[in-house]
Amino acid sequence: MSSDSPSAPNDLSAFWMPFTANRQFKSAPRMLVAAEGMHYTSADGRQILDGTAGLWCCNAGHKQPRIVEAIQKQAEELDYAPAFQMGHPKAFELATKLRDMAPDTIEHVFFTNSGSESVETALKIALAYHRARGDGTRTRLIGREKGYHGVNFGGISVGGIVSNRKFFGTLLAGVDHLPHTLLPENAFSRGLPEFGLDLAEDLERIIALHGADTIAAVIVEPVSGSAGVILPPRGYLQRLREITSQHGILLIFDEVITGFGRLGAPFGADYFGVTPDLITCAKGLTNGTIPMGAVLTTAAVHDAFMQGPENVIELFHGYTYSGNPIAAATGIATLETYREDGLFERAAELAPYWEEGLHSLRGLPHVIDIRNLGLIGAVELEPIPGKPTARAFQAFLDCFEKGVLIRTTGDIIAMSPPLIIEKEHIDQLFGTLRDVLKKLA
Ligand SMILES: Cc1ncc(COP(=O)(O)O)c(C=O)c1O
Numbered sequence: 001m002s003s004d005s006p007s008a009p010n011d012l013s014a015f016w017m018p019f020t021a022n023r024q025f026k027s028a029p030r031m032l033v034a035a036e037g038m039h040y041t042s043a044d045g046r047q048i049l050d051g052t053a054g055l056w057c058c059n060a061g062h063k064q065p066r067i068v069e070a071i072q073k074q075a076e077e078l079d080y081a082p083a084f085q086m087g088h089p090k091a092f093e094l095a096t097k098l099r100d101m102a103p104d105t106i107e108h109v110f111f112t113n114s115g116s117e118s119v120e121t122a123l124k125i126a127l128a129y130h131r132a133r134g135d136g137t138r139t140r141l142i143g144r145e146k147g148y149h150g151v152n153f154g155g156i157s158v159g160g161i162v163s164n165r166k167f168f169g170t171l172l173a174g175v176d177h178l179p180h181t182l183l184p185e186n187a188f189s190r191g192l193p194e195f196g197l198d199l200a201e202d203l204e205r206i207i208a209l210h211g212a213d214t215i216a217a218v219i220v221e222p223v224s225g226s227a228g229v230i231l232p233p234r235g236y237l238q239r240l241r242e243i244t245s246q247h248g249i250l251l252i253f254d255e256v257i258t259g260f261g262r263l264g265a266p267f268g269a270d271y272f273g274v275t276p277d278l279i280t281c282a283k284g285l286t287n288g289t290i291p292m293g294a295v296l297t298t299a300a301v302h303d304a305f306m307q308g309p310e311n312v313i314e315l316f317h318g319y320t321y322s323g324n325p326i327a328a329a330t331g332i333a334t335l336e337t338y339r340e341d342g343l344f345e346r347a348a349e350l351a352p353y354w355e356e357g358l359h360s361l362r363g364l365p366h367v368i369d370i371r372n373l374g375l376i377g378a379v380e381l382e383p384i385p386g387k388p389t390a391r392a393f394q395a396f397l398d399c400f401e402k403g404v405l406i407r408t409t410g411d412i413i414a415m416s417p418p419l420i421i422e423k424e425h426i427d428q429l430f431g432t433l434r435d436v437l438k439k440l441a
Contacts, residue, residue: 030400035062038418038425040405048400051429052407053418056225056257057288060337061420067287070333074326083322091323094331098285098294101266101335105275108302110295110315111323115256116150118280118293119219123154124317125278125295126217126250132304135248138216139174142206142249146180148226149219149254149280158219161227176206178220182230187369188362189231190355196233203243212247217278222268225257228412229371229378237274250301251276256293260284261338261419263374264348271374277301287334292327343419347375353423357430358415364437366391375421379413379433384441391440398436404429 012026031043038061040048053059060067074090081088095109110125112118123141130138143149143158150156156165157172160180165171179199186193207215222237224230244251258268259281265271267279278301282293305314321327338344351374358377359370369380384391392408399406406429407414415429 037061037063038421046403049404049425049428049432051399051405051415051417053284053416054288055283055407056262056416057283059260059262059284059419060287060334060341060343061418064287064334064337066337067289067330067333070329071290071326074329078325081325083318083320083324088323088325088328090325090328090332094323094328094335097332097335098296101339102279102296103267103269103275105298106279106296107299108297110297111319111328112282112293112295113291113319113321113324113327114150114293115254115280115282116152116155116293117319118256118282118295119149119155119158119254120152121295121317122252122254122278122280123158123217123219125297125301125315126252128315128317129250129301129304130216132307135213137213138249140210140215141172141175142178142203142215142218143175144178144180144220144224146182146224146227146230147177147219147221147254148224149221150256174214176210178202178206178218180224180227180230181233181236182228183233186231186233188359189371190359191231191373192234193231194234197235197239199233200236200239200243203240207243207247207249212249215247215249217250217252218244219252219254221254221256222258222272222274223263223373223376225376225414225416226409228380228409229373229376229414231371231373232272237272241274241276250278252278252280254280256280256282257376257416260334261344261347262376262416264344264351266344285334286327286330287337289334290324290327290330291321292324292331338419341420347419350421350423350426351375354426357426361430361434361437364434366440367437375417375419377415379437381411381413381437381440383411395433395436395440398440399432402432402436404432406433 032040033043034041042048098109112121141158145160147160149159157175160177179202181196181199183196185195253269253276255267263271277298279296286292355372358372366381368382371378381391389410392411392413396408
């Protein structure tokens with residue numbers, strides 16, 4: 001490898017890396033230089049089993065031939081078309097495919113470029129929806145403790161992860177939070193936890209405090225991913241839907257992680273049988289290969305905007321790259337791959353095997369909880385006193401050394417493999433983690 005090859009950069013200083021301990025990383029970099037199927041190739045030529053689908057996004061695995069071909073073809077045919085007051089066929093085609101894949105009540109699709117932008121878009125649509133209907137006092141937004149809704153100002157305001165919020169000033173005004181649902185009595189639950197349904201009733205308290213007529217929307221992740229895999233207690237999401245419907249409040253499901261088969265169904269909304277008014281998604285929409293996100297809405301939400309004169313822009317919002325042709329072509333190829341390869345069904349079929357393997361780690365040193373749903377798994381470790389995050393991060397480093405990519409958040413190890421995973425990969429993933437945990441200080 002030549003010293004100026006991109007796989008062996010000789011200067012790491014210019015790139016300010018996101019959500020990374022930059023100085024620590026640059027003193028001992030972990031570089032990935034290629035990927036195919038279930039594996040990455042590291043700069044030193046090792047095969048690394050992808051236990052995290054990149055960042056919860058490469059659901060169809062890496063270098064999927066149909067997706068690669070779609071990107072190449074589209075780049076040659078139409079690289080870019082203006083997104084405002086102009087159209088191109090692929091964006092419409094993808095929107096239709098997405099609508100067809102989404103729950104029946106979803107009728108419309110607004111394109112963005114990331115999960116964070118999907119969240120901002122959904123929150124703005126919620127506010128503008130009420131205003132369009134003459135209900136302009138509904139300006140409050142309700143999120144949840146430990147929620148992750150990306151990194152933009154709306155998202156961190158409704159989000160509930162303290163480090164993502166505390167450095168950035170006063171955030172959006174008029175935001176309140178539901179309590180999170182991570183309860184010690186649910187430790188080592190398999191699938192959905194039993195206790196904590198009553199936590200949904202807190203929404204009634206918040207509504208009583210502020211008045212329903214001041215609240216625009218409630219936003220939650222059906223399963224919280226980034227805060228360390230936090231599951232909704234049985235019946236919890238149904239109860240949120242009942243309360244929001246009763247009070248004319250929009251319910252937004254942030255499905256950036258749970259969308260596209262992660263739970264063995266197209267969306268978390270399908271898995272839980274609960275239909276929100278808006279769904280945010282990204283990541284798996286394009287298999288992580290080209291940045292793209294979307295907000296899915298019901299006809300009722302969309303139609304509220306379609307009332308004024310027809311020559312007037314109905315929603316003053318959008319991005320230069322909303323529905324970008326290469327992203328749209330990638331999205332089409334991705335959704336076709338999911339359908340034709342039956343990947344959501346595959347995830348559902350593998351989920352019991354995944355659960356079994358994951359929970360076999362119970363009893364290993366420092367393991368204080370294990371959580372799972374669909375092809376999501378988390379192992380929570382007892383923090384080293386005075387050194388939070390250090391123990392799980394060491395497990396991450398040790399697994400990488402042994403050829404397996406996991407992810408950590410705090411002292412929680414999170415895993416979310418591509419849906420093409422085979423049983424032998426599941427055995428390798430949990431077998432490696434077992435070896436690492438046994439030796440961990
Ligand atoms: C639920 C949820 N919302 C939003 C986001 C933000 O997505 P992005 O990083 O694409 O902006 C994420 C990312 O992990 C997420 O998990």
